[in-house]
Amino acid sequence: MEKIKEFFKTFLLIELLKGMALTGRYMFARKITVQFPDEKTPQGYRFRGLHAQRRYPNGEERCIGCKLCEAVCPALAIKIEVAERADGTRRTTQYDIDLTKCIFCGFCEESCPVDAIVETRIFEYHGEKRGDLYYTKPMLLAVGDKHEAQIAKDRASDAKYR
Amino acid sequence: MINIEIDGKLVETERGSTVMDAANKAGVHIPHFCYHKKLSIAANCRMCLVEVEKAPKPLPACATPAADGMKVHTHSEMAVKAQKGVMEFLLINHPLDCPICDQGGECQLQDLAVGYGGGESRYTEEKRMVNPKEIGELISTIEMSRCIQCTRCVRFGQEIAGQMELGMANRSEHAEIMSFVNSAVDSELSGNMIDLCPVGALTSKPFRYTARSWELSRRKSVSPHDGLGSNLALHIKDNKVCRVVPVENEAINECWISDKDRFSYEGLNSQERLTRPMIKQDNKWLEVEWTTALEYVANGLRQISNSAGAEHIAALATPHSTLEELYLLQKLMRGLESSNVDFRLRQSDFSFGTKGAPWLGMQVAEINSRDRFLIVGSFLRKDHPLLAQRIRQAVKAGADANVVHAADDDLLMPVANKAIVSPSAMVDVLAQILKALIIQKEAAVPAEMEKIAVGDAASSIARSLASGERSAVLLGNFAQQHPEASQLASIAGQIAELSGAKFGFLGEAANSVGGYMAGAVPGDGMNAREMLENPRKAYLLLNVEPELDMHHPELAMAAMKQADMVVAMSAYKHHATEYADVLLPIAPYTETSGTFINTEGSVQSFKGAVKPLGEARPAWKVLRVLGNLLNVAGFDFETSEAVRDEALGEACKLNNRIENIALKVSAVNAAALQRVTDVPIYFADALVRRADALQKTGDAATPCARLHGDELQKLGLQPGDTVRVAQGDASVQLKVSRDDRLPPGVVRIAAGHPATAALGAMFGELSLERA
Numbered sequence: 001m002e003k004i005k006e007f008f009k010t011f012l013l014i015e016l017l018k019g020m021a022l023t024g025r026y027m028f029a030r031k032i033t034v035q036f037p038d039e040k041t042p043q044g045y046r047f048r049g050l051h052a053q054r055r056y057p058n059g060e061e062r063c064i065g066c067k068l069c070e071a072v073c074p075a076l077a078i079k080i081e082v083a084e085r086a087d088g089t090r091r092t093t094q095y096d097i098d099l100t101k102c103i104f105c106g107f108c109e110e111s112c113p114v115d116a117i118v119e120t121r122i123f124e125y126h127g128e129k130r131g132d133l134y135y136t137k138p139m140l141l142a143v144g145d146k147h148e149a150q151i152a153k154d155r156a157s158d159a160k161y162r
Numbered sequence: 163m164i165n166i167e168i169d170g171k172l173v174e175t176e177r178g179s180t181v182m183d184a185a186n187k188a189g190v191h192i193p194h195f196c197y198h199k200k201l202s203i204a205a206n207c208r209m210c211l212v213e214v215e216k217a218p219k220p221l222p223a224c225a226t227p228a229a230d231g232m233k234v235h236t237h238s239e240m241a242v243k244a245q246k247g248v249m250e251f252l253l254i255n256h257p258l259d260c261p262i263c264d265q266g267g268e269c270q271l272q273d274l275a276v277g278y279g280g281g282e283s284r285y286t287e288e289k290r291m292v293n294p295k296e297i298g299e300l301i302s303t304i305e306m307s308r309c310i311q312c313t314r315c316v317r318f319g320q321e322i323a324g325q326m327e328l329g330m331a332n333r334s335e336h337a338e339i340m341s342f343v344n345s346a347v348d349s350e351l352s353g354n355m356i357d358l359c360p361v362g363a364l365t366s367k368p369f370r371y372t373a374r375s376w377e378l379s380r381r382k383s384v385s386p387h388d389g390l391g392s393n394l395a396l397h398i399k400d401n402k403v404c405r406v407v408p409v410e411n412e413a414i415n416e417c418w419i420s421d422k423d424r425f426s427y428e429g430l431n432s433q434e435r436l437t438r439p440m441i442k443q444d445n446k447w448l449e450v451e452w453t454t455a456l457e458y459v460a461n462g463l464r465q466i467s468n469s470a471g472a473e474h475i476a477a478l479a480t481p482h483s484t485l486e487e488l489y490l491l492q493k494l495m496r497g498l499e500s501s502n503v504d505f506r507l508r509q510s511d512f513s514f515g516t517k518g519a520p521w522l523g524m525q526v527a528e529i530n531s532r533d534r535f536l537i538v539g540s541f542l543r544k545d546h547p548l549l550a551q552r553i554r555q556a557v558k559a560g561a562d563a564n565v566v567h568a569a570d571d572d573l574l575m576p577v578a579n580k581a582i583v584s585p586s587a588m589v590d591v592l593a594q595i596l597k598a599l600i601i602q603k604e605a606a607v608p609a610e611m612e613k614i615a616v617g618d619a620a621s622s623i624a625r626s627l628a629s630g631e632r633s634a635v636l637l638g639n640f641a642q643q644h645p646e647a648s649q650l651a652s653i654a655g656q657i658a659e660l661s662g663a664k665f666g667f668l669g670e671a672a673n674s675v676g677g678y679m680a681g682a683v684p685g686d687g688m689n690a691r692e693m694l695e696n697p698r699k700a701y702l703l704l705n706v707e708p709e710l711d712m713h714h715p716e717l718a719m720a721a722m723k724q725a726d727m728v729v730a731m732s733a734y735k736h737h738a739t740e741y742a743d744v745l746l747p748i749a750p751y752t753e754t755s756g757t758f759i760n761t762e763g764s765v766q767s768f769k770g771a772v773k774p775l776g777e778a779r780p781a782w783k784v785l786r787v788l789g790n791l792l793n794v795a796g797f798d799f800e801t802s803e804a805v806r807d808e809a810l811g812e813a814c815k816l817n818n819r820i821e822n823i824a825l826k827v828s829a830v831n832a833a834a835l836q837r838v839t840d841v842p843i844y845f846a847d848a849l850v851r852r853a854d855a856l857q858k859t860g861d862a863a864t865p866c867a868r869l870h871g872d873e874l875q876k877l878g879l880q881p882g883d884t885v886r887v888a889q890g891d892a893s894v895q896l897k898v899s900r901d902d903r904l905p906p907g908v909v910r911i912a913a914g915h916p917a918t919a920a921l922g923a924m925f926g927e928l929s930l931e932r933a
Contacts, residue, residue, distance in 0.1 A: 064261055064262050065262070065371075066260075066261030066262060066266070066374075067374050067377070068261065071374075071376055071377075082371050082372075083371060084370060084371050088304070089262075090262040090371050113260075113261045114261070
């Protein structure tokens with residue numbers, strides 16, 4: 001009996017039609033493909049993209065070189081050197097993030113006592129040479145300076161859940 | 163013994179001990195800040211509050227004596243509530259700057275705040291601010307607001323360093339730790355306050371912001387400086403020593419180290435480090451490969467040995483070199499059939515101590531239990547900071563310290579009797595003490611001592627020694643460098659024998675005993691003095707800077723300049739560039755494995771902690787290759803341990819016995835000024851001479867010619883005048899300063915500094931005239 005059923009199924013191409021029906025259904029369904037880069041998906045304020053270093057409104061860099069982010073980084077992507085600046089404050093002389101190592105876990109942001117290192121919504125960056133994705137302190141500060149308004153807004157939205 | 167119950171554990175403890183002691187015995191941790199096992203009890207942090215049954219209130223464990231049958235709960239509801247309350251109070255004024263604090267990650271307050279601190283502060287008022295004080299080049303007090311007033315640093319100064327340099331001024335909220343008005347902390351043990359501070363109020367100035375505690379890897383090592391051989395932990399980041407802290411060893415350094423041990427690491431990363439082998443050709447220094455340099459040395463030595471004879475080759479090493487280096491150096495020399503090898507560079511009288519290695523004569527820890535001391539010729543505090551500390555503890559416990567010396571430097575402890583005389587009168591004073599002892603013991607006075615007149619100081623020293631049960635007679639660096647050292651040692655030995663005292667030599671450097679053990683003494687060859695008096699054709703220098711490390715710098719320089727070949731093995735580019743032919747970069751103690759034998763004879767080996775800088779290589783490897791190139795047999799060592807084992811297999815025994823030295827008290831020329839030479843603590847070896855922070859301290863000031871006030875008046879000089887100091891043919895210009903702690907008729911001039919390097923021997927007559 002089973003064998004006969006199977007024979008007719010094969011003979012009448014039922015599997016094929018089933019498959020085609022599925023294809024057909026999707027052909028007329030609402031499209032979910034996003035036409036990147038013309039279109040973009042919505043992002044949450046906790047989006048973890050490219051890193052940035054922030055400054056205080058008076059232009060002073062926030063980072064105090066406590067090295068907590070370096071210590072917490074599971075991918076060992078952060079390298080920091082610290083020295084005393086002429087005014088006696090503790091400042092970084094080197095703050096590098098190797099984005100090829102980074103796994104975007106957000107721990108650095110989480111551990112930062114002064115909200116200096118943050119992850120922004122930017123994810124459309126690229127490098128043409130290998131070294132291009134090795135972000136140094138001036139590069140990170142530049143990202144921060146450019147997107148400070150958005151960064152500040154995102155931190156404010158998240159503040160009530162902290 | 164009494165029984166006490168802590169958290170349900172029954173502990174037996176001594177009567178009179180505290181609950182804290184009992185808890186430590188039981189392995190129960192009670193949180194604390196002000197309590198420290200080596201310091202007195204202050205009970206002012208209140209963190210160690212515990213519940214004691216039948217007591218109405220929580221009691222501080224550190225200050226509560228344990229009583230029989232006492233039941234203590236350290237983690238009961240009452241105890242924890244009290245501890246949390248105390249923590250909240252401590253945190254009221256403590257700044258929240260852990261992320262930039264150098265103590266962060268190794269801070270007792272931080273650690274305990276995790277366990278006992280609240281998540282949020284209820285205190286919304288302004289926090290207290292304390293203005294930073296300037297207390298010297300070693301300790302930073304910039305963040306004094308972090309202080310929790312435990313007073314550990316104050317008690318350390320009073321009790322261990324013997325000098326209260328920090329104190330707590332004002333009361334309650336205004337209380338703050340400060341030094342006396344505008345004075346720096348000058349103690350040679352001051353760095354220990356950094357370790358003691360449970361928060362980040364006192365931090366290391368040279369280390370400031372260099373690294374965070376979790377980035378550092380820790381390697382054990384041994385101090386290459388004084389004869390104690392303190393155990394060290396080197397903290398390393400990126401193949402660089404970032405700081406040095408003590409490793410606790412109750413038998414040697416307890417939990418302290420001197421500032422010299424702690425801050426000398428700066429010299430390791432000095433700009434002056436020699437990193438490539440260099441050869442001088444046509445008066446120009448060329449950087450060359452190791453093979454070229456070593457071939458050059460081997461050929462040079464071979465030529466001199468063939469043409470002039472092997473006895474024209476001489477080797478000098480500092481007693482700061484490792485056992486392995488000293489052993490291979492002497493083996494190389496003996497392989498070349500020359501016995502001219504010596505490490506006793508600052509000694510001038512070599513006619514004693516050849517039967518064995520002169521040593522402390524007792525274990526270091528035994529010092530604390532001595533009840534009488536006779537310290538002969540020692541700048542004790544500066545030469546042996548931690549041994550001085552042990553003697554201080556013994557004196558505090560009731561011992562008498564007696565001093566025979568040529569300068570009355572403050573030892574920061576009560577000195578029972580002292581005889582401060584000019585260097586040439588020291589033998590006489592010791593002979594007086596010996597005679598007084600003989601008379602007191604009612605023995606026959608030998609004929610040669612008949613003429614000696616016993617003075618008051620000598621007879622009271624003799625009385626003090628005779629009344630002791632556990633006495634010690636110690637010979638300091640100054641006495642060992644004295645031109646009549648054999649007389650001093652021989653008489654001191656007899657005094658010790660007569661009074662039943664232990665007799666010891668305070669080792670000048672890390673390997674003062676090890677040098678003898680390695681056999682780096684000439685035997686039938688020339689000793690350090692003779693090698694210079696009879697200039698040789700070739701000199702091998704191991705770590706030596708002749709103008710700073712030798713007894714007679716002027717003679718040393720003359721000998722170096724006339725030599726056909728000088729091979730300087732050194733970690734630094736130094737003055738040798740003027741007279742040497744080859745410079746071989748060798749590794750300092752952090753970059754080589756090796757062994758130091760301290761003054762009590764403990765053999766302490768250590769491993770290299772970081773890679774040698776540049777092309778520098780461990781000296782034992784350099785000497786091994788040199789031995790191979792010169793075809794000396796028995797140079798097939800693969801490890802430094804093999805060298806050590808061979809060296810120790812042949813080593814002589816520790817022996818302080820001095821025989822066959824006839825008493826001879828020479829007449830004193832009272833008319834001439836005599837030189838008293840100290841080797842200041844931060845000029846004593848190549849490494850500290852390059853440690854920046856130490857070189858900025860008061861102890862590293864440019865040497866002056868120091869005289870007693872009366873002497874100055876006699877010469878018509880004022881402090882601050884510039885004078886020409888002439889010693890034989892040599893002379894230098896120095897400033898004069900007044901020092902009433904010196905006996906009349908002496909001028910105190912430091913050695914080990916370029917300003918005095920042109921002078922002659924460390925002892926002898928000199929003259930002053932206004933420049």
